[in-house]
Amino acid sequence: MESLKLPKDILMGALKVTLTGSHEAWIENYRGILEYTECQILLQGKTCQVCFEGSRLSIDYYTNEDMKISGCIACVRYL
Amino acid sequence: MIELLKYLKGYLRIRVWGFSPERFMNLCSNRGILLWDIRREGDVYYMCINLKGFWALRPIVRKTGTRVAVLERYGLPFFLPGLMKRKVFVAGLFLAVFFWFWSSRYVWSIELNGNYQITRDVFDSFLEDCHVMIGMEKEDLDIEELEKKIRRQFPQITWASAKLTGTRLAIDIKENDTPVIPEREEKQEGMDLVSEYAGTVVSMIVRSGVPAVAIGDAVEEGSILVEGKIPIYNDDATLREYHYVTADADIILEHRVAFQETLPFDYIKKVYTGREKKKVYLRLGSRQLRLPQDRPYLVYDSLIRESAPLLFQKLSIPAALGTYTYREYQNVECRYTREEAKEALNEKLILFLTSLKEKGVQIIEKNVKIDINGDGWVLSGEFLVREPVGKSAATEISDIGETQENGQ
Numbered sequence: 001m002e003s004l005k006l007p008k009d010i011l012m013g014a015l016k017v018t019l020t021g022s023h024e025a026w027i028e029n030y031r032g033i034l035e036y037t038e039c040q041i042l043l044q045g046k047t048c049q050v051c052f053e054g055s056r057l058s059i060d061y062y063t064n065e066d067m068k069i070s071g072c073i074a075c076v077r078y079l
Numbered sequence: 080m081i082e083l084l085k086y087l088k089g090y091l092r093i094r095v096w097g098f099s100p101e102r103f104m105n106l107c108s109n110r111g112i113l114l115w116d117i118r119r120e121g122d123v124y125y126m127c128i129n130l131k132g133f134w135a136l137r138p139i140v141r142k143t144g145t146r147v148a149v150l151e152r153y154g155l156p157f158f159l160p161g162l163m164k165r166k167v168f169v170a171g172l173f174l175a176v177f178f179w180f181w182s183s184r185y186v187w188s189i190e191l192n193g194n195y196q197i198t199r200d201v202f203d204s205f206l207e208d209c210h211v212m213i214g215m216e217k218e219d220l221d222i223e224e225l226e227k228k229i230r231r232q233f234p235q236i237t238w239a240s241a242k243l244t245g246t247r248l249a250i251d252i253k254e255n256d257t258p259v260i261p262e263r264e265e266k267q268e269g270m271d272l273v274s275e276y277a278g279t280v281v282s283m284i285v286r287s288g289v290p291a292v293a294i295g296d297a298v299e300e301g302s303i304l305v306e307g308k309i310p311i312y313n314d315d316a317t318l319r320e321y322h323y324v325t326a327d328a329d330i331i332l333e334h335r336v337a338f339q340e341t342l343p344f345d346y347i348k349k350v351y352t353g354r355e356k357k358k359v360y361l362r363l364g365s366r367q368l369r370l371p372q373d374r375p376y377l378v379y380d381s382l383i384r385e386s387a388p389l390l391f392q393k394l395s396i397p398a399a400l401g402t403y404t405y406r407e408y409q410n411v412e413c414r415y416t417r418e419e420a421k422e423a424l425n426e427k428l429i430l431f432l433t434s435l436k437e438k439g440v441q442i443i444e445k446n447v448k449i450d451i452n453g454d455g456w457v458l459s460g461e462f463l464v465r466e467p468v469g470k471s472a473a474t475e476i477s478d479i480g481e482t483q484e485n486g487q
Contacts, residue, residue, distance in 0.1 A: 032105030038119055059117035059126075064108045 013046035017076065025052065025069045025076075033062075041069060049079040089130040089154030092116075096123045097145030106139045107132070130156060186215050187246040188395035193253050197233060205232055213364060213397055217243065225250075247395045268476060269307035269323025272469040274298045278334025281465060288326030304330050307474035321477055332468040333443065335461060336435075340427045342420055343455040348413045349380075351406055358403040369403075376407035415456065421449060424458040441465040 009016045009029055018026040027043060027050075034049065035042040036059070041052045057071035095103055104126075107114055112132035118125045128136075133149075140147055163169065189211070191202055206212060209228055211220065222241045229239040229252065238253040272288065277300045280292050288305040292298055305326040313319045354376070360369035362385065385401030415423065428447065435442065444463035449456060 032108070033101045036101055036104075036117070036119055036124075058119075059114075061113065061115035062104055062108055062117060063113055064111060067108075 015045040015048065015050055017050065019073070019076070022073050023070060025073060026066060027069065028066045030067070051077045051079060053077065085129065086154050089152070089156035090127055091130065091133055091149050091153070092125065092127050092151040093133070094123055094125055094148045094150055095145050097143070099143050100124045100145055103139060103143040103145045106143065110135065110139070125150070130154070183246055184217055185246060186217055186220065186243070186248050187213060187397060188248070189213060190247060190249045192249065192251045195254055196235060197254065220248070245395065269474040270325040270471040271303050271307045271474045272305040272326045272328055272330070273472045274300060274302055274304050274332060274468050275470050276300055276332060276334045276466070276468060278332040280330060281333045282331040283328060285328040287324045288328065290328070298332070304328070304469060308477065323474060325471070328469060329467065330469050331465050333463065333465050336464050338428070338431055338460040338462065340424055340458045341455055342415065342424055345412050345414055347410050349408045350411045351408045354407045356405045360401050360403065362399045362401060364397045375405040378409065379405045379407050381405050420456040424449060424456060428458060428460065435464065439467055
């Protein structure tokens with residue numbers, strides 16, 4: 001797998017989270033949203049779940065490939 | 080760019096509530112329906128959805144047990160039908176676009192650059208003869224032919240270029256700025272150089288011909304300075320024939336020039352009374368639109384000031400606004416004081432001296448005085464000047480046979 005130099009996130013089906021400061025996050029490779037409130041967003045990945053906690057959270061856009069979360073992110077937890 | 084595409088396709092702001100809004104969102108994304116600006120307020124979700132996606136929502140709504148309500152509609156598909164109801168507005172819009180296309184088929188301004196000797200008026204009348212004028216159709220304009228015509232009509236134009244940018248015809252010309260040298264007539268008979276004035280020769284350089292005077296000689300007006308016939312002698316010093324040439328020489332003659340200028344005691348001066356009237360007019364092309372005007376004052380002059388708004392100039396619209404200012408004045412008789420008379424006469428003297436200098440005249444001595452005679456002020460001056468002279472005149476042909484006889 002190493003020698004093929006293929007992106008790991010696709011092969012392993014891992015979630016890819018890109019954080020810019022504490023106000024923006026881009027997420028790829030997810031299955032869907034499990035829960036969305038103002039202070040918590042729970043996403044389902046292929047192998048695990050990820051939970052964004054904070055305040056005034058909102059989803060800027062949401063497609064099949066990626067999504068963007070903005071707001072005041074306090075914590076990112078893998079469950 | 081994305082915003083513009085969203086606007087063109089149309090989108091909605093919707094409210095989603097019910098059993099499982101999260102599942103609603105997941106299903107939307109699975110079916111490729113874009114959602115954005117998702118916000119939760121209490122149990123209700125607000126989000127934006129494009130129009131196409133909205134029509135595909137029904138099965139998703141049924142599946143997830145949610146309810147959807149449209150809050151606001153954005154974009155062109157919602158704006159256009161409203162616009163279509165306003166028929167006059169749409170008609171105006173189309174008319175404006177049509178007028179824009181239609182008017183761009185004509186030439187609306189003609190610009191001329193690089194003319195120094197040829198005046199604008201002369202050029203305009205030439206263009207009119209060529210049927211090139213403001214308001215003509217662009218199709219009728221043959222630029223290459225026009226350039227040829229310009230060069231043919233005005234021989235002093237060495238280079239001409241016409242260019243049509245938008246509705247503006249720009250003509251650039253270049254005039255021949257080297258002076259036109261008049262061709263000297265080469266004559267078989269030969270030419271003498273004669274003096275235009277009476278005076279003393281101070282310098283003489285002869286290039287061709289036989290000098291008839293020497294430096295220091297006093298000459299009369301019309302007397303020959305350089306002869307155009309060169310005598311050719313036989314071995315025995317007798318004259319065989321004359322060889323005729325065009326005499327050419329630089330001769331400087333010292334002579335006296337008198338100058339007199341008079342100035343009457345009185346003159347008429349314009350004194351403005353300060354009363355003014357302004358009239359506004361509108362110019363469209365060559366037509367002037369203004370209100371009829373009576374004679375505003377008994378004695379007046381008028382000042383015309385015209386300006387076209389910058390937008391009109393840029394769009395080459397031949398319209399301009401202008402004002403006539405009529406200013407009343409009185410003719411007041413005034414008498415020159417000594418100082419004023421001196422100044423006015425001096426100005427005339429300077430003009431005279433400048434004209435002398437332009438002819439290459441050198442002033443050696445000058446004697447100027449201002450006097451009063453019966454009619455007014457008189458400035459009289461006498462100048463000793465050195466001036467290049469020499470005027471061509473036909474050489475008197477001598478009969479060789481006779482000359483030979485005389486020689487023998």
